[in-house]
Amino acid sequence: MLSLWRNMTTQERRDAKTGYLALSPWMVGFVIFYAFPILATFYFSLTQWTLVDPPVWIGLDNYVRMFTRDPLFVSSLKATTLFVALSLPLKLVLGLMLALLLNLKIPGMNIFRTVFFIPAVISGVAVSLMWIWFLNPDTGVVNTLLHYVGVQGPYWFWDLNWALPSVAIMSIWKVGGAAIIYLAGLQNIPAHLYEAAEIDGAGKWRRFWRITLPLLTPTLFFQLIIELIDAFKIFTEAFVITKGGPLKATYFFLYYFYEEAFRNFNMGYASALALFLLVVIMGCTVFVYRTSGRWVYYEN
Amino acid sequence: MKLLFNRKTMTLISVLLLLIVSIGGAAAQDPVTITWWTLASAESPEPAIRAVVEAFEAEHPNIKIDVTIMAESAYGDLMNTTIGAGEGAPDIAYFWETPWLPHTLDITDRLEADPDLSRDDYFEEYFNNWAVYNDRVVGLPFTVGANFVMYNKDVFDDAGVDYPTADWTPWDYIEIAKALTDPDKRRWGGDRPRGPFRAIWRNIGATKPYSDDSTTVEGYINGPDAVAAYTWLWDLVDSGATPTPADIEVLGTEGTGPVDLFIAGRLGMATLNNGHMITAANAGVNFGVVPEPHVPGNERFVHAWALRASIWAGTEHPDEAYEFLSFWAGPEGQRINMEIGALMPSLPAVLEDYPDAEADYFQGFMGVLNATQTAEWRATHPCWRGAVIRAVSDAWDLIMLGEIARDEVQATLDAMVEPAQAALEECVPRLGG
Amino acid sequence: MRIDDQALSIQQQLRRSGARRRRQRLVGHALVYAVMIFLALLFMLPIFWMASTSLKLPREIFAWPPEWIPSSPQWGNYAEAFGKYPLGRYMLNSAILVAANIIGGLISVPIIAYGFARFEFPFKHVLFLLMLSTMMVPGHIKLIPMFWLYQKLGLIDTYWPLILPAYFGNPFFIFLMTQFMRTIPRELDDAARIDGAGAWGILFRIIIPLCRPALTVVVVFTFVWVWNDFLEPIIFLRDWDSYPISVGLAFFQGRYSVEWHLFMGATLVSIIPILVVYFFAQKHLIGGLASIGIKG
Structure with a gap:
C-alpha cells in the first residue's frame, strides 16, 4: 500500500488526499452505522441465539444447516429470484417510458408528474392494506371492472399462479418514484445534441436510440442496481398481505429472515440468512458493476 | 470581616444551610418513577391510559408513572429488540410471547401477600393459562379475549x-x-x-x-x-x-x-x-x-387469550412496580378502561358491570369464558x-x-x-x- | 460566410414546414394528453378508492354492490380521525425530522459524491462497492446493535437516532449524485481551474449548481422516506408527543380490526405535505445541463 502511494505523482497524491477527505464523513458513518451492526450480525450468525438467552457459540452450524437441510431456504430463495426476474425488467422499462412521457414539454405536465408520483409517497402498510382491498377477488375494484367486461378475475393474492405477479403489480404501481430519477437523468443530456441531430434529419426514434439512451446509461446503471437491491429486499407485501402464502409462493427471503428472527426466536440462524442475502445481492451488484464499463457512457 | 459575619448573618447562613439540608432530605424521598409500556387500542384508548395513571398517582403520591403508549403493529419488534439488546427495558409491559417470559419477575409471593387482590378474583382459565408459567405467577391477565x-x-x-x-x-x-x-x-x-x-x-x-x-x-x-x-x-x-x-x-x-x-x-x-x-x-x-x-x-x-401484563425481572423498584401492576391489571385499572374504553375485564366481578352486560349477545359471550381453552x-x-x-x-x-x-x-x-x-x-x- | 448561408437556408426550411409542424404538434399533443389522462386515471383508481372509503360509514365499506361515490359522504370522519389522535402535532414532528434530514443530506451527499465522481485514489472501487453494500442490509438486522448503541449513548427517546445518519451520507443519494456528477463534462472543471478555482471551489461553484435535479431528488426522496419511516421511530422514541405521523397512522390498526374509513382519510391527509413540496420542487427537476447551451 505504501509503495502504491510512493509510485504516485504529486498531482495524483493531491487528488487522492482530496478524494479521501471528501469521503471521510461517509467512512465515519460506515463504521458506526454499518460495519458495527454487520460485524455483530456476523458474530450472531455463528451462534445459537434466541434473543432471550445469551448467544451460544456453535461455529458454522447455521451455515451448514442453511446449505444442506433447509427446504425453506431453497424455496424462499426461489420465490425471491422469481420476483426479481419478473419485477426488475418491468420496472426499469416502464419507469423509463413514464419518464419520457413526463419529460415532454407540454402545458400541464407538472400536474401529471405529481399524479404519477402519488403512489410512491404512500407508506408501505397503507399501500398494502389498500391493495388488499383493491385486488379483493370478490369486491375489489379490479375484479369488479373485469366483471363488467365479462371476465372472471383471478383470486390474486390467494391464487397459486397469481400471488407473486400480484405483488409485482403492486411494485410497478410505484414506478413514479423511479420515473423521477430518470427524469432528473434526462436533464443532464445537453439540448444542443438534440438540436444537432434534428438538423441532421434524425427522427424521434433515432434520437432516442442514438442520444437519449446512451447518455442516460449512468442513470440506467443506477436504476438497475437500486431496483435490483430493492427487489431482493421485498418484504412488506409478504408481511402484511400474503404471509408468504399460498403454498409459500410469496415466502420471500426477507420474510423468512423476519419469521426466523422475531417469530421463531432463532436470531442466530436469521443472521446467517441475512448475511447470505447480502452476499447474493453483492454478487449481482459486482457483476453489473464489472460489465458497466462496456455499456455505461460517462461524459469524459 | 466583622461587618460581614455578624451574628445575624451567621444565623441567616445557618438557617439557609438547614433549609438546603432539609430540601436535600426531601429530595432523597423523591417519588420513584416506574416506566410503563402499553398499547393504545379501542378497548384501552389513550384517555383511559392517562386516567389510570392519574388515579394511581393520586393514590400513591410517592410513585410516578412514566408511560409510553405505542401502536400495536411494531410492539413485538420493539420488545424483541429490547430483550435482544439487553438494554432499555421498562419496568412494566405486556409480555405476550412465551419466550419472553424468563425476563419477567416472579410475583407469586407478592400476589399471595396482597390483601386486596388474589388469583381467585380472575377468571380461572384466564389466570391459569396467561398468568402462570412453570408454576409461578409471571404476570396478571389484562382483559379477556x-x-x-x-x-x-x-x-x-x-x-x-x-x-x-x-x-x-x-x-x-x-x-x-x-x-x-x-x-x-x-x-x-x-x-x-x-x-x-x-x-x-x-x-x-x-x-x-x-x-x-x-x-x-x-x-x-x-x-x-x-x-x-x-x-x-x-x-x-x-x-x-x-x-x-x-x-x-x-x-x-x-x-x-x-x-x-x-x-x-x-x-x-x-x-x-x-x-x-x-x-x-x-x-x-x-x-x-x-x-x-x-x-x-x-x-x-x-x-381464548388475554394480554399478559408483567414486571420486568431487572426492575430496580419491584415493590412499586407491583403496586402499579396490581392497580392497572387489577379491578381499579380494568374498571377505568371498561368505563372509558370498551375493555372486557378479566375479573368476573368487574365484567358484570359492563354497560351491555344484559344484552342477549353478551350473555352468549359470558358463556364461553369458563370453557377449557386451547391456549x-x-x-x-x-x-x-x-x-x-x-x-x-x-x-x-x-x-x-x-x-x-x-x-x-x-x-x-x-x-x-x-x-x-x-x-x-x-x-x-x-x-x- | 458559408456557415451563415447554411444556417439561413435551414431557417427557411424550418419556416416553410412550420405550419405543417404546428398541425402535427397539435395532433401529437392531443394524443399525449389522451394517453396521459388514461394512465393517470388508472394510477389514481386506488387513491380514488381510498378517498371514497374515507367518506363512508363502517358498514358501507364492504357493502355489495360497492358504492363509488358515497351517497351520504361522512365528512365528519376526518374530524373524528384528527380528534382521536394528535395527528396535526405528529405531522409537525415529521416535518421537523424531514427538515433535519434534508439539511444533513444536502450537506453530506454532494461532498462525498464529489470524491467518488471526480478523484482517483487507491481502493476507490472497493469503497464504492462497500458503500453500495450498505443498502443491501435488511433494516431489521441493524435494530438490535443500533438500539444497544443508542441506549449506551443515552439517545433513546430523542430525535438523534432518526437524524444523525443523514449527516454521514445516505448511500442511495451518494450513488445517485455520483452518477449525476459523472455526466457533467470535465471541461467545465478545467475552465474553472484555469480561472483559479480549487477543488472545493469547483464543487461549490460549478458542480453543485448543475446538480439541481439530483439535489431535488435528494430533497423529495428524503421527505418521502422520513415521512413514512415507521420502524425506527417505534424503536427509538418513547414520548407520546414526539411521534411522527407514520406512528400516528398505525394507531388506526387496532387489535381486532382496522378503522378503515379513518385510516384512509388520515393517510390521504398525511401525504398532502409531500405532494405540495413535490409540486413546487419539480421545477428544479427540470434544468441541469439541458438548460444551459454548453458545447461539448
Whole structure:
C-alpha cells in the first residue's frame, strides 16, 4: 500500500488526499452505522441465539444447516429470484417510458408528474392494506371492472399462479418514484445534441436510440442496481398481505429472515440468512458493476 | 470581616444551610418513577391510559408513572429488540410471547401477600393459562379475549333458517351455512377457521399437533381425529358456502376475522371475538353469539387469550412496580378502561358491570369464558407457533385452495410429518419443551 | 460566410414546414394528453378508492354492490380521525425530522459524491462497492446493535437516532449524485481551474449548481422516506408527543380490526405535505445541463 502511494505523482497524491477527505464523513458513518451492526450480525450468525438467552457459540452450524437441510431456504430463495426476474425488467422499462412521457414539454405536465408520483409517497402498510382491498377477488375494484367486461378475475393474492405477479403489480404501481430519477437523468443530456441531430434529419426514434439512451446509461446503471437491491429486499407485501402464502409462493427471503428472527426466536440462524442475502445481492451488484464499463457512457 | 459575619448573618447562613439540608432530605424521598409500556387500542384508548395513571398517582403520591403508549403493529419488534439488546427495558409491559417470559419477575409471593387482590378474583382459565408459567405467577391477565360464532339474525330471518344453539355440531354448521348462502346477494353462510388446532379442531376430537413431551408429530398431526377435522374443513370448503381464503385474509387484518363482511350483512355466521362483537354492536347489527360447534361427548374448547401484563425481572423498584401492576391489571385499572374504553375485564366481578352486560349477545359471550381453552397448550409451546405450524401450512393451503381430493387428506397430512418433525426437532432444543 | 448561408437556408426550411409542424404538434399533443389522462386515471383508481372509503360509514365499506361515490359522504370522519389522535402535532414532528434530514443530506451527499465522481485514489472501487453494500442490509438486522448503541449513548427517546445518519451520507443519494456528477463534462472543471478555482471551489461553484435535479431528488426522496419511516421511530422514541405521523397512522390498526374509513382519510391527509413540496420542487427537476447551451 505504501509503495502504491510512493509510485504516485504529486498531482495524483493531491487528488487522492482530496478524494479521501471528501469521503471521510461517509467512512465515519460506515463504521458506526454499518460495519458495527454487520460485524455483530456476523458474530450472531455463528451462534445459537434466541434473543432471550445469551448467544451460544456453535461455529458454522447455521451455515451448514442453511446449505444442506433447509427446504425453506431453497424455496424462499426461489420465490425471491422469481420476483426479481419478473419485477426488475418491468420496472426499469416502464419507469423509463413514464419518464419520457413526463419529460415532454407540454402545458400541464407538472400536474401529471405529481399524479404519477402519488403512489410512491404512500407508506408501505397503507399501500398494502389498500391493495388488499383493491385486488379483493370478490369486491375489489379490479375484479369488479373485469366483471363488467365479462371476465372472471383471478383470486390474486390467494391464487397459486397469481400471488407473486400480484405483488409485482403492486411494485410497478410505484414506478413514479423511479420515473423521477430518470427524469432528473434526462436533464443532464445537453439540448444542443438534440438540436444537432434534428438538423441532421434524425427522427424521434433515432434520437432516442442514438442520444437519449446512451447518455442516460449512468442513470440506467443506477436504476438497475437500486431496483435490483430493492427487489431482493421485498418484504412488506409478504408481511402484511400474503404471509408468504399460498403454498409459500410469496415466502420471500426477507420474510423468512423476519419469521426466523422475531417469530421463531432463532436470531442466530436469521443472521446467517441475512448475511447470505447480502452476499447474493453483492454478487449481482459486482457483476453489473464489472460489465458497466462496456455499456455505461460517462461524459469524459 | 466583622461587618460581614455578624451574628445575624451567621444565623441567616445557618438557617439557609438547614433549609438546603432539609430540601436535600426531601429530595432523597423523591417519588420513584416506574416506566410503563402499553398499547393504545379501542378497548384501552389513550384517555383511559392517562386516567389510570392519574388515579394511581393520586393514590400513591410517592410513585410516578412514566408511560409510553405505542401502536400495536411494531410492539413485538420493539420488545424483541429490547430483550435482544439487553438494554432499555421498562419496568412494566405486556409480555405476550412465551419466550419472553424468563425476563419477567416472579410475583407469586407478592400476589399471595396482597390483601386486596388474589388469583381467585380472575377468571380461572384466564389466570391459569396467561398468568402462570412453570408454576409461578409471571404476570396478571389484562382483559379477556375469546372466539365464538356470531350470527346475523337478519340474514337468518331472511333465509328462513333457525338460529343456532350451543349444542350444534360442526356438520350442522356446514348445513346451516349452505342454507344461508345466496350468490345473487353476494352472501355466504359462514366463514372458515383461520388456523388448525384451534377450538373446532379440538371440539371434533383432534388432540394436540405433537406429543406432550414435544418429541413426535407422527400420529398427532396425521392421526385419525386430525384427519377427521381436516376432512370436515374439506367439506366446508367444498360446500361453496364460505368466502375464499382471499376474502378472509383480505378482510380480517392480521387474521383476526372477517368482521367487515359480517357487519356488511354478507356473512351469515363468522367466528369472531369480543372486540368484533363491540364493533358489530356499535354498527347496529342485529346478531347473536353461540360457542363454536362441537361433537357431543367431546370436551368443549374455546380459543381464548388475554394480554399478559408483567414486571420486568431487572426492575430496580419491584415493590412499586407491583403496586402499579396490581392497580392497572387489577379491578381499579380494568374498571377505568371498561368505563372509558370498551375493555372486557378479566375479573368476573368487574365484567358484570359492563354497560351491555344484559344484552342477549353478551350473555352468549359470558358463556364461553369458563370453557377449557386451547391456549392451555398453545400458550406454553412456542415451537408450535414459530416452527411447526409453518411446516404444516402447506396442507392447510392445499385444502383451502381446493387443490386436493377428499380422499387425499390423509396422504397430504402424512406428507407433512417429515418437515414438521424436522421443525420440531430443530426448535425444541432451542426454545425448550 | 458559408456557415451563415447554411444556417439561413435551414431557417427557411424550418419556416416553410412550420405550419405543417404546428398541425402535427397539435395532433401529437392531443394524443399525449389522451394517453396521459388514461394512465393517470388508472394510477389514481386506488387513491380514488381510498378517498371514497374515507367518506363512508363502517358498514358501507364492504357493502355489495360497492358504492363509488358515497351517497351520504361522512365528512365528519376526518374530524373524528384528527380528534382521536394528535395527528396535526405528529405531522409537525415529521416535518421537523424531514427538515433535519434534508439539511444533513444536502450537506453530506454532494461532498462525498464529489470524491467518488471526480478523484482517483487507491481502493476507490472497493469503497464504492462497500458503500453500495450498505443498502443491501435488511433494516431489521441493524435494530438490535443500533438500539444497544443508542441506549449506551443515552439517545433513546430523542430525535438523534432518526437524524444523525443523514449527516454521514445516505448511500442511495451518494450513488445517485455520483452518477449525476459523472455526466457533467470535465471541461467545465478545467475552465474553472484555469480561472483559479480549487477543488472545493469547483464543487461549490460549478458542480453543485448543475446538480439541481439530483439535489431535488435528494430533497423529495428524503421527505418521502422520513415521512413514512415507521420502524425506527417505534424503536427509538418513547414520548407520546414526539411521534411522527407514520406512528400516528398505525394507531388506526387496532387489535381486532382496522378503522378503515379513518385510516384512509388520515393517510390521504398525511401525504398532502409531500405532494405540495413535490409540486413546487419539480421545477428544479427540470434544468441541469439541458438548460444551459454548453458545447461539448
